[in-house]
Amino acid sequence: MEDYGESTAENAPRLEDFEPLPKPPRLVSRPKPPAEQEEEMGLEIKLGDFEGVHALSVSEARFIVDAVHQGRKKKDPESNPLRDRVHNDNPTITHFLDYFDNFARYKEEDSLHAINAMFDTHPELTIVEKALLGTLTPDSADEATTLIPSLTDKMDNDSLQAILDELTKMQDRLR
Numbered sequence: 001m002e003d004y005g006e007s008t009a010e011n012a013p014r015l016e017d018f019e020p021l022p023k024p025p026r027l028v029s030r031p032k033p034p035a036e037q038e039e040e041m042g043l044e045i046k047l048g049d050f051e052g053v054h055a056l057s058v059s060e061a062r063f064i065v066d067a068v069h070q071g072r073k074k075k076d077p078e079s080n081p082l083r084d085r086v087h088n089d090n091p092t093i094t095h096f097l098d099y100f101d102n103f104a105r106y107k108e109e110d111s112l113h114a115i116n117a118m119f120d121t122h123p124e125l126t127i128v129e130k131a132l133l134g135t136l137t138p139d140s141a142d143e144a145t146t147l148i149p150s151l152t153d154k155m156d157n158d159s160l161q162a163i164l165d166e167l168t169k170m171q172d173r174l175r
Helices: 058-074 091-103 109-120 127-136 141-147 157-170
Strands: 039-041 045-047
Touching: 045 127, 058 091, 058 109, 058 127, 109 157, 127 141, 127 157, 141 157
Parallel strands: none
Antiparallel strands: 039 045
């Protein structure tokens, strides 16, 4: 083992003994390239990166997240990936579930099945349009085509109004 000796004020290296370090290059800000993907909810729906992804209404998402949450609550801490229950009952999860409870229009599983069965009879509607109709639940065909412009050329106002009336009947506003 080498003896490095003790450092004293007499033999301690001085700042002047070191060569100055080179300065790092100045950071140059470059403009970001414009997004390649177009996103638009006009007469044609363009979803960019989310093209081809299955869309859910808030009610459908609530049902799925609630089922997963309840399933995790039933598991013992040993089968939990984090070995505790904290991640399942933290404030973020609680607020997330509260959001779903506040904004989900259809809270009964039967209502969701009935809505999906009704939408299955309308193949002209895309998955995104079905999710938007289930989330926004417009009162009139005019309101629906204003909120979802792609519906304008897909069906007449009477057919669209019939769908909206069925959606209104199935709502669980007071539950």
